[in-house]
Amino acid sequence: xxxSRRSLPTLEDVADAASVSTATVSRCLNEPNKVSESTxxxxxxxxEKLRYSPNFGAxxxxxxxxxxxxxxxxxxxxxxxxRGIEAFQKALVANNKTMIVASSxxxxxxxxxxxxxxxxRGADGILLIGTDRDPGLYSFLTEREIPVVIAWAISDDCTxxxxxxxxxxxxxxxxxxxxxxxxxxxxxxxxxxxxxxxxRARVQGTRQAVAEFGLDPQALTIVETDYSIxxxxxxxxxxxxxxxxxxxxxxxxxxxxxxxIKAAQQIGLRVPDDVSITGFDDIELASVVSPALTxxxxxxxxxxxxxxxxxxxxxxxxxxxxxxxxxxxxxxRGSLAAPKRTG
Amino acid sequence: xxxSRRSLPTLEDVADAASVSTATVSRCLNEPNKVSESTxxxxxxxxEKLRYSPNFGAxxxxxxxxxxxxxxxxxxxxxxxxRGIEAFQKALVANNKTMIVASSxxxxxxxxxxxxxxxxRGADGILLIGTDRDPGLYSFLTEREIPVVIAWAISDDCTxxxxxxxxxxxxxxxxxxxxxxxxxxxxxxxxxxxxxxxxRARVQGTRQAVAEFGLDPQALTIVETDYSIxxxxxxxxxxxxxxxxxxxxxxxxxxxxxxxIKAAQQIGLRVPDDVSITGFDDIELASVVSPALTxxxxxxxxxxxxxxxxxxxxxxxxxxxxxxxxxxxxxxRGSLAAPKRTG
DNA sequence: TTTTGAAATGCAAGCCATTACATTTTCTCA
DNA sequence: TGAGAAAATGTAATGGCTTGCATTTCAAAA
Numbered sequence: 001x002x003x004s005r006r007s008l009p010t011l012e013d014v015a016d017a018a019s020v021s022t023a024t025v026s027r028c029l030n031e032p033n034k035v036s037e038s039t040x041x042x043x044x045x046x047x048e049k050l051r052y053s054p055n056f057g058a059x060x061x062x063x064x065x066x067x068x069x070x071x072x073x074x075x076x077x078x079x080x081x082x083r084g085i086e087a088f089q090k091a092l093v094a095n096n097k098t099m100i101v102a103s104s105x106x107x108x109x110x111x112x113x114x115x116x117x118x119x120x121r122g123a124d125g126i127l128l129i130g131t132d133r134d135p136g137l138y139s140f141l142t143e144r145e146i147p148v149v150i151a152w153a154i155s156d157d158c159t160x161x162x163x164x165x166x167x168x169x170x171x172x173x174x175x176x177x178x179x180x181x182x183x184x185x186x187x188x189x190x191x192x193x194x195x196x197x198x199x200r201a202r203v204q205g206t207r208q209a210v211a212e213f214g215l216d217p218q219a220l221t222i223v224e225t226d227y228s229i230x231x232x233x234x235x236x237x238x239x240x241x242x243x244x245x246x247x248x249x250x251x252x253x254x255x256x257x258x259x260x261i262k263a264a265q266q267i268g269l270r271v272p273d274d275v276s277i278t279g280f281d282d283i284e285l286a287s288v289v290s291p292a293l294t295x296x297x298x299x300x301x302x303x304x305x306x307x308x309x310x311x312x313x314x315x316x317x318x319x320x321x322x323x324x325x326x327x328x329x330x331x332x333r334g335s336l337a338a339p340k341r342t343g
Numbered sequence: 344x345x346x347s348r349r350s351l352p353t354l355e356d357v358a359d360a361a362s363v364s365t366a367t368v369s370r371c372l373n374e375p376n377k378v379s380e381s382t383x384x385x386x387x388x389x390x391e392k393l394r395y396s397p398n399f400g401a402x403x404x405x406x407x408x409x410x411x412x413x414x415x416x417x418x419x420x421x422x423x424x425x426r427g428i429e430a431f432q433k434a435l436v437a438n439n440k441t442m443i444v445a446s447s448x449x450x451x452x453x454x455x456x457x458x459x460x461x462x463x464r465g466a467d468g469i470l471l472i473g474t475d476r477d478p479g480l481y482s483f484l485t486e487r488e489i490p491v492v493i494a495w496a497i498s499d500d501c502t503x504x505x506x507x508x509x510x511x512x513x514x515x516x517x518x519x520x521x522x523x524x525x526x527x528x529x530x531x532x533x534x535x536x537x538x539x540x541x542x543r544a545r546v547q548g549t550r551q552a553v554a555e556f557g558l559d560p561q562a563l564t565i566v567e568t569d570y571s572i573x574x575x576x577x578x579x580x581x582x583x584x585x586x587x588x589x590x591x592x593x594x595x596x597x598x599x600x601x602x603x604i605k606a607a608q609q610i611g612l613r614v615p616d617d618v619s620i621t622g623f624d625d626i627e628l629a630s631v632v633s634p635a636l637t638x639x640x641x642x643x644x645x646x647x648x649x650x651x652x653x654x655x656x657x658x659x660x661x662x663x664x665x666x667x668x669x670x671x672x673x674x675x676r677g678s679l680a681a682p683k684r685t686g
Numbered sequence: 687t688t689t690t691g692a693a694a695t696g697c698a699a700g701c702c703a704t705t706a707c708a709t710t711t712t713c714t715c716a
Numbered sequence: 717t718g719a720g721a722a723a724a725t726g727t728a729a730t731g732g733c734t735t736g737c738a739t740t741t742c743a744a745a746a
């Protein structure tokens with residue numbers, strides 16, 4: 001209201017200065033070959049002299065696109081998504097685009113709000129993590145012809161573009177590797193599985209592995225907790241107070257695993273001699289903690305980069321969904337070993 | 344041009360559906376308290392029903408404002424800026440704004456390009472880290488009345504808004520605390536100081552402390568390196584190969600310090616018994632590494648939040664710069680102790 | 687009841703670049 | 717030289733929203 005209007009030069013100012021119409025100036029800028037050489041020179045002079053730069057809003061309304069792409073991630077704090085998002089952003093910049101990020105704090109409603117905000121901010125495309133959300137959001141986006149790419153997961157929906165990996169298979173594979181070492185009593189510390197398909201998939205993969213090893217998957221203790229080192233820490237302590245102590249703790253992600261390691265050490269347990277602990281994600285933390293975490297390596301950078309390229313290409317041709325599944329691998333470090341005592 | 348225009352509902356459609364004027368709908372969306380409760384309910388109903396979402400370009404052009412704020416940080420990868428940026432973003436969201444982030448990879452030219460891009464994308468205000476950059480950029484922004492807030496540092500320039508802390512004083516204070524323990528031979532592992540005022544300030548603070556303790560500041564070994572755990576690691580190894588081994592390594596940030604700790608342990612040195620190592624920033628990593636880092640705690644969240652609020656209030660009243668200096672503190676953890684052997 | 691100021695609402699003028707279409711200028715060739 | 721085509725340029729509609737100002741509504745005070 002009290003806001004002073006910026007009086008920056010407009011197309012019209014340039015037109016006046018060069019004694020031509022605004023249409024001609026616009027053409028000079030966008031389709032220079034449609035303008036005679038002499039006129040163009042005059043116009044460009046005026047542009048220089050006035051330090052003219054086209055107005056973003058006006059351009060957006062006319063072109064019906066902004067060059068801005070949105071990414072909504074559950075959290076920016078711990079570095080789970082950091083590498084992927086950084087790669088996403090770099091790839092966008094390489095394509096002359098810009099990234100908007102928002103974080104949803106693992107909350108579906110917040111995410112929905114963020115999606116609407118990004119649309120209202122003119123996002124040409126959106127990156128989302130995982131698949132769990134109100135289906136209405138997809139139609140909201142489809143209606144507006146805004147392409148969406150899912151990352152960090154894969155989807156059953158064959159109309160949905162994604163660049164992700166198979167959380168079930170990866171978790172199963174790690175759990176099998178651990179169980180093969182002879183662990184009989186194990187437990188899981190997971191992120192909350194409600195409205196979090198990745199967490200659910202990882203638990204499911206672990207369950208499958210347990211079943212394959214002839215252990216009762218129903219007897220598998222599973223603790224769900226929030227997303228922080230402290231929560232992993234507390235969850236471990238909680239586990240160690242009930243029943244026979246497990247010799248293997250499979251954590252849904254590296255952050256929780258780091259907390260678990262710290263807690264184990266705090267109560268005098270040796271990792272991995274007394275208890276093995278595994279993570280998932282292979283973030284930086286995983287190799288800093290001692291012992292370093294045995295975990296699932298996720299190709300974050302590649303995923304981010306490809307997601308950006310996918311999104312950009314979808315804005316040009318939205319007709320066919322693009323589905324890319326990346327491979328994960330297991331990184332063996334010090335936190336996993338055969339059980340040294342009878343469970 | 345070939346882009347198909349789907350006819351999405353417009354403000355007018357909503358206005359018709361709710362039997363009010365477009366002005367009222369606009370106010371419902373932007374200044375709800377200026378509209379009566381009953382009207383607002385009716386309008387919101389219509390918005391819901393039509394699944395209306397405002398057109399970004401039109402809004403930007405009419406309001407001369409986008410609600411988008413930019414932040415350019417040196418890197419998103421390591422979590423130095425993560426907490427601060429997350430807080431920045433949250434505070435922005437609380438004010439109904441959106442954040443664009445870009446990272447400059449600690450490169451002035453890239454940063455300049457990013458600044459221009461953000462402006463071209465309609466940023467209403469910009470957050471920058473530190474003060475070192477081409478002064479021409481400031482006039483570019485001033486001309487367009489785009490407010491800028493500097494964070495993570497303070498500035499001499501009394502026209503410049505900032506929300507930061509005194510890197511010199513903080514580094515000096517930590518170094519003094521360390522030297523007071525009796526260290527005689529110390530070295531510094533710093534981030535590159537060229538075009539990085541924070542890194543320079545921290546080295547300077549350390550130098551001042553050294554001088555106050557009667558040691559020759561010129562004799563202080565300083566290694567500059569890039570920003571990663573690996574670099575800190577390598578820098579430490581480099582230091583340990585020349586001359587008498589220092590008993591105190593002051594690192595310009597936590598990431599380098601973690602690398603240094605890992606390197607020390609790798610070559611069989613005990614931290615802190617054989618060598619003390621300090622960091623700066625107090626990021627998550629600092630408490631995960633063993634021994635945990637003694638470091639300078641920077642109020643990242645507070646800084647991010649206040650920076651956002653400052654930026655928003657500058658867009659309303661840009662006439663007076665806002666300068667806020669926050670306090671840092673020293674967190675004593677296990678990586679610093681008195682020297683146990685004669686240096 | 688009447689008065690009156692505040693709150694709520696409406697009207698309509700912008701905001702700025704794009705572009706279909708109209709008009710003018712220039713060029714080409716019989 | 718003049719007709720017609722091609723090139724250059726201009727005119728003005730368009731897009732959807734915000735907001736200064738005008739008008740209406742309403743409730744409290746007189």
